[in-house]
Amino acid sequence: MSKKANTSLIMSDAASRQQRISSLLGQAILFLITSLSTITVFFIFYFILKDAIPFFKSEGFKEFFTTTRWYPSGSPAEFGALPIFVGTGLVTLGAIVVAVPLGIAASVCLSDLLPFNVRQIVKPVIEILAAIPSVAYGFFALVVFAPLLQNHGGAILSTGVWIVLGPIFALLTMVLGDLLLDKLRNTMSPKVATSIVFPILGTLSFLFLYRLSANLSGVEISSGTNALNVSIILGIMALPTVVSVAEDALQAAGRELREGSYALGATRAETIIKTIIPASVSGILAAVILGVMRAIGETMVVWMASGNAARIPEPWYNMLQPVRTLTATIAGDMGEADHVTGSSRFHVLFAMAFCLLAFSFIMNLISEIIVKRSRKKLGK
Amino acid sequence: MKKQILTATAALALAGAAHASETIVIDGSTTVGPIAKAFAEYYMAANPEVNITVSESGSGNGAKAMVNGTCDVAIMSRPMKDSEFKAAADHGAQPVAHVVALDGLPILVHPSNPVQDLTVEQIRKIFLGEISNWSQVGGPNKEIVTISRDTNSGTYETFAGLVMNKEKIGEKCEYVGSNGAIRQRVQTTPAAIGYAGLGFVDKTVKALKVNGIYPSPETVQTGEYPIARPLFMYTNGYPKLGSSLYQFMTIHLTEDGQEMVEEIGFVPVTAY
Known part of the structure; x- marks a missing residue:
């Protein structure tokens, strides 16, 4: 009885290695999932900035931030925000x-x-x-x-x-x-x-x-x-x-x-x-x-x-x-x-x-x- | 390169359309979309071998699709522009207009408002902000609250074209996201003025006479009511007589088609 309990407590080398690998794997997957949400934030920043820059390039900052007429669909379009x-x-x-x-x-x-x-x-x-x-x-x-x-x-x-x-x-x-x-x-x-x-x-x-x-x-x-x-x-x-x-x-x-x-x-x-x-x-x-x-x-x-x-x-x-x-x-x-x-x-x-x-x-x-x-x- | 791919897909699409199991691709205005969808359902129920797809990407995109040959029918809430005709001709397409229905825009006010009649010019000035009090047009001494559809909508485009004459709506104007929201705002705001589709007039709001004409299917049809427009479907050349496309493009002339148009809230082109 006691002998059996002992053997079940001490793991063989192979089992211990296997456990270490699976624990590492688990950690890696969790890390990946966590970093995914962090990366998402950076991607949001990147993609919004990527599409925002062309506006400032073509229209400049002054009209957008300082004028008061907002007619983006008019002709000519006005972007006073x-x-x-x-x-x-x-x-x-x-x-x-x-x-x-x-x-x-x-x-x-x-x-x-x-x-x-x-x-x-x-x-x-x-x-x-x-x-x-x-x-x-x-x-x-x-x-x-x-x-x-x-x-x-x-x-x-x-x-x-x-x-x-x-x-x-x-x-x-x-x-x-x-x-x-x-x-x-x-x-x-x-x-x-x-x-x-x-x-x-x-x-x-x-x-x-x-x-x-x-x-x-x-x-x-x-x-x-x-x-x-x-x-x-x-x-x-x-x-x-x-x-x-x-x-x-x-x-x-x-x-x-x-x-x-x-x-x-x-x-x-x-x-x-x-x-x-x-x-x-x-x-x-x-x-x-x-x-x-x-x-x-x-x-x-x-x-x-x-x-x-x-x-x-x-x-x-x-x-x-x-x-x-x-x-x-x-x-x-x-x-x-x-x-x-x-x-x-x-x-x-x-x-x-x-x-x-x-x-x-x-x-x-x-x-x-x-x-x-x-x-x-x-x-x- | 891009052009080549486009023409290739266009060629493929045309080749596909020529086959026995036919496909009709429809693209364009969100205003005309419901009519096209109703017609498509009706036609496919009677002719299961014909497959009709309707996408609503705006009148401009409908015209673009016609030019590039990626659609068989371009649905548009405005006529094609010169530039679009020219682009179509350059691509070997020959757009033919079919008017499938008429659309009127009643001007709505609160039922308690004593004003009965405005001219287009007065409405334009109200939305420009030049007339800002109801007393200036024979109403009570109340500041006018102007309410418009958002600039996304075909309804807005019609109003901008027929009433505003391309002038920019005043800065004080409020914008809402749907015809239903316009009615909701007008029926609860005593000093409000707004516009919506014909189908949205009921007892909770009052539709004004414009230039002395009350908006109704009849006055829209006869052209007496000034804020009205035709709704278009464009095909590349007139469809071959007897073809599925021809049958589809003539639904609006049938009694069933006219009933469908009325049910959606538009006015059939011909009286029946």
Whole structure:
């Protein structure tokens, strides 16, 4: 019995060699598969650049980046892509304004305020947002949200102010109140100070928001497929990314840090604002950048609901006018451009794709650096 | 070298077409494509020995294929250009036009819009951005929202040719990806104006009279409605009488053919 067990444990030379070879072979295959995906990235860069260069060679840089008339199919063709870059920037900026405050507020709430079992339910629900196909978002934006904006634009804008700015102001009131109480500790009793400071701050921020929303409720929107519509939808689409990554970063700050802060006598608000958020700021930044990339690369929603007018809004920050983005232009113009392969009209789309690729590559690099630095800082 | 290969394939294709089991190759416009496909299905059901392939690569490519002899029928939503005729003649081809259907483009506005009638000139100015408020054409004091098909489509090309007169549409114009999306945007936007195929007019949108003429199959047919165009199929020479190609090219003259054309949303050339 024991003899048999021994022989089965010691391998013959041939079996051992065979095992080594098969292990090497396995490693080689896995390496090949991994490098395939890396090589793919280089190939994408190469092929896009290969088709982008002829455009810059024949049309130069100046018209593409600095002029505002986009008529690739006209005669003579005009390739002023500046409005398209502005449109992309505007929509992305709008998405950031929607996604970042909501996302960070939600992630703070998830990581530090909600009890564990509630969080277990809420987080997956938020992440479901990421699983909805973008064409469904686009359909919603075009068929439901655009008419809503046209018919009840003012009401939506003023409620939007409450939804987006309300939590921020509430948070600010809490933090400012806490800080003020700290200052007033020596001059009056805490109870009196509390009953004075919070009502005053609360009323002030309420009045400000009330004024803003009252002003906005008079606005009329002539076309519902505009930068605002797309920004809100893109913001919601970017939300799960921002929440998920930011929440992980806040969690990673660790229990020790929180308990240390409480031990020093800090309130919960102070702990969150002064300790936890600064400690995880790089992770939050990475979350924001990932959210930005989600918004900037989205195609279907902007193609369906941004209006696709290649024109810089007047004034440039006017979110209520239609805009055109790089992704939508590439998707929309590819069909026809394909028939005249080799023309400037075909290559200009690759020039746009290259700009997008370069931008997201840089953003990716920055977020990578930030995450790495944050790991070093937290000693992990 | 490339030319040699092309002529070689063309020769092969022609040789193939001459054989007993016949093949008809159709290439060209995405607008005319549905008609060609419906005719092809209809013809193949009755004549299983004939094989018809339809590819939709755009009117320009259809003409190119005719010049190079790689197709038997070039379907086009616009007439052939002089340059294309010349290229065809240089290659020994003699394109003959067959008009298989007519296409009209109604101008659509929101049902609540009191405007009933616009001239082509007014529509052109609206899309140029020179007229920017409905009050300038007898409507309410609302900024006009212009909506166009994307520059990929034949519908856009027709509109650009018949209304815009090759002038560039204003920068404010919004672009959408389909006729259905135009209707969707117009029916939900009180200040919108757009254009779509005849088949897309229903109760949810209002089609305007243009130069006093309401768009309908009748007014398109009589040529009264100004934003209308013929849809073409080109063959190399008139098809030999009695051949499969001849039969195929005359489907649009039959009652079945006219019904198919109507079903797809176009207007038959002749009344029946």
